Amino acid sequence: MNAPLESALESTAILGARLRDFCVAQLDTLSRRQLPNLELPRTYGGHLVAADVRADLLYTLGHLAACGVDSIGGSSIENHIISHLGQVDGASTHTFFSYRVAETIARAGAFEGNPLLESFGAKQRDQLRLACDSNDWIALLDEQKLPRNYAAVLARCERARIALGLDVDEDRFASLVQRLQAFLASNPLRFLDDSHDQNGRYDIYTADVWLFCEPLAEHLGDLWREGMLSALRLVDRVGGPDGSAIPWGRSTGVLAIALTIELAALVISRDLELERQAAWIRRGCDAMDAMESWFGDGVINAHQYRDQDAYRGPARRLQLTFDVLGKLAVAAKELLTAETETVAAKHRDTYRIIDAFVPFETDRAAGVWAHRQPGLAFVVPFVGAARSHYFPSVHAPGRFEVPVDADLPTWTPLVHSGFARFAGGGVPSASVHEAGELTVEWNGFPATAFDYTGKIPEPLAGSRTAAYSVDGRTIQIEEHLEFVDVPAAVTVIIPDIAADHLAVEFAKDLPSTQTPVDVLGLKEWRSSWSEIAVAHQLDLAPARSMRYSIRVTPKLRVISTAYGHHYHRSLYDPLASSVVSFPNPLGPLGDASVALRDIDVFHLHWPEWIAFDDLAEHDRIIATLRDHAIPIVWTAHNLTPHEKRPEVYDVIYQRWASAARAVIHHSDFGYTKMLSRYEFDPACIHEVIPHGHFGELWAKFGPIDKASAELALGLSPSALRIGLLGAPRAEKRVLDFLKGVVRSPRTDLSVACWSLAYGEFAPVDPRIEIAEQYQGVSERQYALRLASCDVLALPFEPQGDMLATGTVADAIGMGMPVFISDWEYLTEMLGRGGIRVGLDPDSIAEALDALTGEQLDMARAEVVKRRAALDWEPLAQRTFTFMERALLSQ
Numbered sequence: 097m098n099a100p101l102e103s104a105l106e107s108t109a110i111l112g113a114r115l116r117d118f119c120v121a122q123l124d125t126l127s128r129r130q131l132p133n134l135e136l137p138r139t140y141g142g143h144l145v146a147a148d149v150r151a152d153l154l155y156t157l158g159h160l161a162a163c164g165v166d167s168i169g170g171s172s173i174e175n176h177i178i179s180h181l182g183q184v185d186g187a188s189t190h191t192f193f194s195y196r197v198a199e200t201i202a203r204a205g206a207f208e209g210n211p212l213l214e215s216f217g218a219k220q221r222d223q224l225r226l227a228c229d230s231n232d233w234i235a236l237l238d239e240q241k242l243p244r245n246y247a248a249v250l251a252r253c254e255r256a257r258i259a260l261g262l263d264v265d266e267d268r269f270a271s272l273v274q275r276l277q278a279f280l281a282s283n284p285l286r287f288l289d290d291s292h293d294q295n296g297r298y299d300i301y302t303a304d305v306w307l308f309c310e311p312l313a314e315h316l317g318d319l320w321r322e323g324m325l326s327a328l329r330l331v332d333r334v335g336g337p338d339g340s341a342i343p344w345g346r347s348t349g350v351l352a353i354a355l356t357i358e359l360a361a362l363v364i365s366r367d368l369e370l371e372r373q374a375a376w377i378r379r380g381c382d383a384m385d386a387m388e389s390w391f392g393d394g395v396i397n398a399h400q401y402r403d404q405d406a407y408r409g410p411a412r413r414l415q416l417t418f419d420v421l422g423k424l425a426v427a428a429k430e431l432l433t434a435e436t437e438t439v440a441a442k443h444r445d446t447y448r449i450i451d452a453f454v455p456f457e458t459d460r461a462a463g464v465w466a467h468r469q470p471g472l473a474f475v476v477p478f479v480g481a482a483r484s485h486y487f488p489s490v491h492a493p494g495r496f497e498v499p500v501d502a503d504l505p506t507w508t509p510l511v512h513s514g515f516a517r518f519a520g521g522g523v524p525s526a527s528v529h530e531a532g533e534l535t536v537e538w539n540g541f542p543a544t545a546f547d548y549t550g551k552i553p554e555p556l557a558g559s560r561t562a563a564y565s566v567d568g569r570t571i572q573i574e575e576h577l578e579f580v581d582v583p584a585a586v587t588v589i590i591p592d593i594a595a596d597h598l599a600v601e602f603a604k605d606l607p608s609t610q611t612p613v614d615v616l617g618l619k620e621w622r623s624s625w626s627e628i629a630v631a632h633q634l635d636l637a638p639a640r641s642m643r644y645s646i647r648v649t650p651k652l653r654v655i656s657t658a659y660g661h662h663y664h665r666s667l668y669d670p671l672a673s674s675v676v677s678f679p680n681p682l683g684p685l686g687d688a689s690v691a692l693r694d695i696d697v698f699h700l701h702w703p704e705w706i707a708f709d710d711l712a713e714h715d716r717i718i719a720t721l722r723d724h725a726i727p728i729v730w731t732a733h734n735l736t737p738h739e740k741r742p743e744v745y746d747v748i749y750q751r752w753a754s755a756a757r758a759v760i761h762h763s764d765f766g767y768t769k770m771l772s773r774y775e776f777d778p779a780c781i782h783e784v785i786p787h788g789h790f791g792e793l794w795a796k797f798g799p800i801d802k803a804s805a806e807l808a809l810g811l812s813p814s815a816l817r818i819g820l821l822g823a824p825r826a827e828k829r830v831l832d833f834l835k836g837v838v839r840s841p842r843t844d845l846s847v848a849c850w851s852l853a854y855g856e857f858a859p860v861d862p863r864i865e866i867a868e869q870y871q872g873v874s875e876r877q878y879a880l881r882l883a884s885c886d887v888l889a890l891p892f893e894p895q896g897d898m899l900a901t902g903t904v905a906d907a908i909g910m911g912m913p914v915f916i917s918d919w920e921y922l923t924e925m926l927g928r929g930g931i932r933v934g935l936d937p938d939s940i941a942e943a944l945d946a947l948t949g950e951q952l953d954m955a956r957a958e959v960v961k962r963r964a965a966l967d968w969e970p971l972a973q974r975t976f977t978f979m980e981r982a983l984l985s986q
Contacts, residue, residue, distance in 0.1 A: 112431030125394035127169030143411035151193030152418035158200035159425035186226025198228035198256030206261040296480030299345025303327035339383030349624030356383040361427035374441035403622035453529035497623035604644035727757035758982035765920040788968035791909030805883035819885030824853035827896035836940025913955035929959035
């Protein structure tokens, strides 16, 4: 068996160079188009450009300089750094931005005698000293006016000041470290709840805090390593190929993608997770692939057609741009200076099948359910904080998304009572996990927003029990709600990022109304990744006790290499409720807008259509699909291309045969012939699904009677017209059939032949009214040709390299009998609807002479009967079921 070549996988050095070059490209673009010479404007897009923007730009430039970058936009990177240091305003630079300024300066040495500062006078040096100092924020931390993770921020500020040799109160630094240690050690599982009231606010910072504390690792000792490993293992469970480290809560979207890249670099630089380092490089590469779409014209587009948390709104667009670029620059530096080269793992080894409940605490049921299998991956967080992106909703960017930072609970009941809104959420009272199932209980329904008095109401009395389960590719939730008092309204909403992207089914015992609400373009319905298009809403009649269930099945996402072809349309139009199809992105004619991370199945039709006769390109495509763990389902239309170059194409077809996970054959004959020619993997599954008829394809032009077709084509009326249609083939004996017509004495028939090969000429006979060399025509013209005929002729050699002909689908679709040879495909597909005439001109003449009207009528009736069996809808459903089987059986 010929095996395709392996794809060239990325590695630490390649990823590091990609990150560095990407950052440089964004800054170069900014310096050319929006920020000449990287000078910051006073305002940007109507918002003041504050000190945080300059601090983040400096941080980015400093790390790029450490990567060996010497210029941006044609100017020295060191000059850029000095210029911006000279414009730092100390009083408005604090916390995160203090340590970023301080660490940028410290890379060139101590504050005194620092070459970056030698051109500054005393006034600007004082501004920089002030910018590095955020000690006045400690009081706010004491007063619980800052998140608890600010202990890490302020400790890092002091560490940077120590590195600069500035006057630092060592006791104050030690106190901050002790405070940080106590905070980080408070959870024996090493997961961070940074709320002051311990309401269970677990999110991206649960993992990020340990990464952030890496410069303080020597002060934290074993605690840091324990916490860092917990964070890495959490992201390994909940992060997917879209690049997001944590897909729920604050700072997801682009920052979650950046976190994955940072973690990948940290694993290498700190030599952590030795057995998973290759997988982390793969995660970093996939995250970088995703990151490239988050920038336009050098500026981050995280606020365009998607949204961020309120505190990261459009006013911070430039800051977020440099914040993310700074994170990427840090990762680039770590990877480019790695002592060993690690090659990225394959998709299957990186994103392993998993079904696990990851607990965040030892004494409460806070945690996250992570499920990953072929065709379905998601997480459901069970945490505190009653906002849209913290509720127990299903999350998987690109498939399952929720509104960001809004009072819009989804996947969980939204309850109206009095003047307040409540939802099923918060830290559960209990949970039980089994394989593919999770049962969760809550006491009470927390309020989702302030009431009219400006206060957060007490939870609504009652209980909720939700049984989550996976059935194939379907997520099911069985709900049981109990209320002390009957609420005013109970609603459940399933958000859909594209119209009909999800198949949503509600089952309920109470009266209800189900409505697909169009929310596309509404700001409150934007996620951190995209826009939600439809809110599938179930409005239930409220009662003290309520039961309902939800079944949500994502559509199968299929690349079709025949996208747009009439075969493709015939197959996929009936599957609109089950499948989303995409054009092929691979090969020289690929559509680069299609991302492989969003694909479930690759549906191959004619291999030569995607890479011609280029064996190396076919190998690259196959290796890419294997690397992304996308199963290949091959509909075997041909045994070899019609141009008949077996010495070239047999090896190409064998490559695809070796790689295929599943093969659809259009006949038993084709199945046998295909397996006799090529060797398939023993695990490959095969199924015979007949080719559907093309009746609907031609019916769209309306019913065309024979007389109208004759008039439109300039043909004389004929009692019996035989049609020869379709492209010429080496196995198609058109001239022999025409010779048979000539030898027949019948005068009541005519022939319309549009199927001659180039250089072929028909014998002269008045009954052969059209004898044209084949050329493509419009679908309407082809429909007229079919309608003008009473019977089609398919004179194919029984021995040859063909598996099928689409002209059979035309004949069956039109309810038209066919003159056939002994080719097994024709006899199998047409049965008694095919009238055997042989291939020899004499046998054809003899059959035509013996033909009766009754024989034609019987054949026509059989074809009409077969038409019902070859309707595309059931055949398409069989194809869908087979594709799903191929996907789930990987």
